[in-house]
Amino acid sequence: ELKVEQNPLFLSMQEGKNYTIYCNYSTTSDRLYWYRQDPGKSLESLFVLLSNGAVKQEGRLMASLDTKARLSTLHITAAVHDLSATYFCAAGETSGSRLTFGEGTQLTVNP
Amino acid sequence: DAGVIQSPRHEVTEMGQEVTLRCKPISGHDYLFWYRQTMMRGLELLIYFNNNVPIDDSGMPEDRFSAKMPNASFSTLKIQPSEPRDSAVYFCASSSTRVWNTIYFGEGSWLTVV
Secondary structure, rough: OOOOOEEEEEEEEEEOOOOOEEEEEEEOOOEEEEEEEEOOOOOOEEEOOOOOEEEEOOOOOOEEEEEOOOOEEEEEEEOOHHHOOEEEEEEOOOOOOOOOOOOEEEEEEOO | OOOOOEEOOOOOOOOOOOOOEEEEEOOOOOOEEEHHHHHHHHEEEEEEEEEEEEEOOOOOOOOOOOEEEEEEEEEEEOOOOOOHHHEEEEEEEEEEEOOOEEEEEEEEEEEEOO
């Protein structure tokens, strides 16, 4: 059974600082997703990573995937308040179409 | 383009009542997923369909839950009878095998069972 763990679960950071959220998964996966969720809202797709070494960047967010280590990271550069949200990673099972989500990282960016 | 459309957005019902949640996936998508989100358990996959056929319902909590997809543009998730512990946000999502890039989520149905 595929398990996905994120850390940290809670992250409070100052504007302008950098930080990384980690996502570990337990068994082989062929795709890794990052989503953002604002309070009371749906999940917004940020990145999909499909191969080892994949790196994608959008604004102040950069995601990477290391399939050998079963690890994905979401790096935040020079955080701004608008990035405050909960970030989820999710790994796809190779034998089907299930996505297993991590617990989510609640990010708060303080002025 | 219209995204995944769910209804109702909010539902408050009494314990024991039947609840039906509805979902219209994005046109052309061949996968449809039902997820449940709670503070205690996070996001859980309940069931998913491929080409209107249920593929994996191992996440459906018990017999009180049922899901159908009578055609490519409509799915329902039914809870009968409902219980307070069913209170959660239920998300429907859809995707296409032609483009594995994204799984699109609806706005969710916020269910409260009192």
